Amino acid sequence: MIKLFKVKEKQRELAENASGGAPIKKQTAGELRLHKDISELNLPKSCAMHFPNGKDDLMNFEVSIRPDEGYYMGGTFLFSFQVSPIYPHEAPKVKCKTKVYHPNIDLEGNVCLNILREDWKPVLNINTVIYGLYHLFTEPNYEDPLNHDAAAVLRENPKLFESNVRRAMAGGYVGQIFFPRCM
Amino acid sequence: MADTSPQPSRSRDLDKLLLRPGNLVGPRFEPGPETRDDLQAYARVLVVGAGGLGCELLKDLALTGFRNLDVIDMDRIEVTNLNRQFLFRLEDVGKPKAEVAAKRVMERISGVNIVPHFCRIEDKDISFYNDFNIIALGLDSIEARSYINGVACSFLEYDSYNNPREETIKPMVDGGTEGFKGHARVILPGITPCFECTIWLFPPQVKFPLCTLAETPRTAAHCIEYAHLIKWNEVHGGTAFDPDDPEHMKWVYNEALKRAELFGIPGVTYSLTQGVVKNIIPAIASTNAIISAACALETLKIATECSKTLSNYLSYNGTQGVHTKVTEFERDKDCLVCGPGVLIEVEPSVTLQKFIYLLEEHPKLWLSRASVSHQGKNLYLQAPTVLEEMTRSNLSQTLFNLMGKVTRDIVHVNGTATKNDQKISCMRKLLVVFKGTDGVADMDTAGGA
Numbered sequence: 001m002i003k004l005f006k007v008k009e010k011q012r013e014l015a016e017n018a019s020g021g022a023p024i025k026k027q028t029a030g031e032l033r034l035h036k037d038i039s040e041l042n043l044p045k046s047c048a049m050h051f052p053n054g055k056d057d058l059m060n061f062e063v064s065i066r067p068d069e070g071y072y073m074g075g076t077f078l079f080s081f082q083v084s085p086i087y088p089h090e091a092p093k094v095k096c097k098t099k100v101y102h103p104n105i106d107l108e109g110n111v112c113l114n115i116l117r118e119d120w121k122p123v124l125n126i127n128t129v130i131y132g133l134y135h136l137f138t139e140p141n142y143e144d145p146l147n148h149d150a151a152a153v154l155r156e157n158p159k160l161f162e163s164n165v166r167r168a169m170a171g172g173y174v175g176q177i178f179f180p181r182c183m
Numbered sequence: 184m185a186d187t188s189p190q191p192s193r194s195r196d197l198d199k200l201l202l203r204p205g206n207l208v209g210p211r212f213e214p215g216p217e218t219r220d221d222l223q224a225y226a227r228v229l230v231v232g233a234g235g236l237g238c239e240l241l242k243d244l245a246l247t248g249f250r251n252l253d254v255i256d257m258d259r260i261e262v263t264n265l266n267r268q269f270l271f272r273l274e275d276v277g278k279p280k281a282e283v284a285a286k287r288v289m290e291r292i293s294g295v296n297i298v299p300h301f302c303r304i305e306d307k308d309i310s311f312y313n314d315f316n317i318i319a320l321g322l323d324s325i326e327a328r329s330y331i332n333g334v335a336c337s338f339l340e341y342d343s344y345n346n347p348r349e350e351t352i353k354p355m356v357d358g359g360t361e362g363f364k365g366h367a368r369v370i371l372p373g374i375t376p377c378f379e380c381t382i383w384l385f386p387p388q389v390k391f392p393l394c395t396l397a398e399t400p401r402t403a404a405h406c407i408e409y410a411h412l413i414k415w416n417e418v419h420g421g422t423a424f425d426p427d428d429p430e431h432m433k434w435v436y437n438e439a440l441k442r443a444e445l446f447g448i449p450g451v452t453y454s455l456t457q458g459v460v461k462n463i464i465p466a467i468a469s470t471n472a473i474i475s476a477a478c479a480l481e482t483l484k485i486a487t488e489c490s491k492t493l494s495n496y497l498s499y500n501g502t503q504g505v506h507t508k509v510t511e512f513e514r515d516k517d518c519l520v521c522g523p524g525v526l527i528e529v530e531p532s533v534t535l536q537k538f539i540y541l542l543e544e545h546p547k548l549w550l551s552r553a554s555v556s557h558q559g560k561n562l563y564l565q566a567p568t569v570l571e572e573m574t575r576s577n578l579s580q581t582l583f584n585l586m587g588k589v590t591r592d593i594v595h596v597n598g599t600a601t602k603n604d605q606k607i608s609c610m611r612k613l614l615v616v617f618k619g620t621d622g623v624a625d626m627d628t629a630g631g632a
């Protein structure tokens with residue numbers, strides 16, 4: 001290819017003055033795939049999306065979930081999504097922005113959902129993740145606890161768990177911890 | 184053999200490859216001193232990364248006869264680099280890797296000019312990368328590889344028969360090592376698979392379930408990830424963890440130690456903490472040397488055609504004995520990054536709405552409900568409602584205006600295609616050419632309506 005390099009070098013010298021266009025923003029492969037995921041979303045009415053940075057930044061968005069059954073019915077829970085440029089090789093990073101009394105979500109917003117970590121696969125998509133999150137509210141499980149206390153109560157006394165959840169969602173204390181109203 | 188008044192010097196071994204004909208040479212190889220001189224005068228190579236692989240690559244390329252090298256790296260030298268990043272000395276700690284590496288190689292190898300760039304790869308605009316004939320990658324992250332791959336593939340153009348135009352091919356030589364294992368590969372965009380065609384080659388990162396970290400840690404790594412992912416936020420709330428801040432790393436290490444003590448788990452050390460948090464696998468100097476040597480050789484072969492290039496992926500494993508293997512991976516024909524894209528010619532007066540309708544009728548696409556993006560701008564999205572509403576007003580505008588009045592460019596679309604009566608969702612890359620503007624392609628080859 002050396003001959004080609006020689007030609008190119010000559011062209012480069014010629015073009016030196018001519019160029020100077022505005023730098024182009026590169027669209028990453030992750031963005032392209034996310035574009036597809038998002039334009040194909042098929043969300044239940046109980047889930048809504050927000051794009052705080054406008055229509056051209058899909059890599060950072062929020063999803064609000066409003067369960068219509070189960071312990072958390074009537075509450076609204078906001079999640080932030082951060083998507084990597086090598087998505088879907090890597091799972092989106094998801095945090096719960098609403099403080100919630102939940103066995104699988106801790107008070108800092110970390111979420112224990114297998115498909116976000118150990119079971120993530122590139123064939124999964126944003127739709128699967130949102131359904132997974134929705135599922136956490138209709139069927140919280142005490143076997144994968146992040147909030148140890150909430151998990152213990154759910155296991156031992158579901159009635160008390162239910163009233164704790166209602167109290168937290170209405171805005172109030174469960175034990176020492178205050179939960180702002182989210183319904 | 185013709186007497187070429189051999190220089191007894193540095194190029195003696197190289198001359199044996201470049202001055203003599205051979206059976207394994209490329210079809211256009213012309214033996215003789217001109218090839219050697221052209222290599223020195225015209226070949227411009229960018230080395231991305233000045234770490235373990237980058238140091239080796241710079242030295243190897245300089246000793247191979249390349250004289251115009253650039254190196255880009257955003258990192259500064261750390262004490263822990265010194266065992267293998269052999270261009271650096273203790274007194275260099277804290278200085279930019281790219282600058283010190285360039286200086287050291289130039290001191291030792293006369294006639295070589297190396298320009299260092301102490302910055303992030305994203306800080307350079309695209310034209311910077313286009314000035315190089317070959318890009319050699321000595322990186323340890325998938326993100327960085329994916330970025331450079333996207334840049335290199337963006338120069339690629341195809342002719343009307345969907346063959347890559349040679350002068351637009353930006354060859355890449357990629358090396359990677361993890362402990363005793365490594366790979367070297369040649370990426371000729373449009374000819375051999377690009378990084379994105381074979382991204383599945385990279386194993387997914389090991390991620391522990393958060394609840395395991397919180398409830399039932401069993402290993403030292405569990406304790407470290409607990410401190411890093413859970414405890415840090417609990418205590419520092421707003422402050423984001425910075426893996427390059429030694430104070431942050433110390434804090435995580437101490438918390439991990441406490442947790443390990445609590446659960447009676449041995450093995451938490453500072454270096455393991457760094458390793459787990461930054462996802463680093465211990466680097467072996469010899470592995471870097473072997474992989475870099477293979478990469479430098481391929482760079483020479485691409486430039487001079489003195490031998491056929493690796494086709495196209497060499498894996499090396501020195502864990503038990505030594506095992507190397509070359510695998511010829513295949514391109515993903517529909518790759519969104521290196522694929523040709525479907526040519527679509529339209530009038531500049533066509534609105535986005537009409538364009539989306541044309542995709543439905545296009546015999547190579549039959550794509551309905553298309554969403555369209557161009558250079559990072561979302562022109563139209565079918566869903567969700569909030570984005571559909573934000574982009575709806577674009578539908579009545581002309582595509583030509585929405586694309587900034589360029590004469591031709593790549594756009595990406597996705598939607599539902601109908602194949603054998605089955606509806607499948609798909610993403611496609613399109614090359615849009617506006618008729619009657621300067622950049623019009625061959626009219627006869629237009630693929631549709």
Ligand SMILES: [Zn+2]
Binds near residue numbers: 378519520521522
């Ligand atoms: Zn590709």
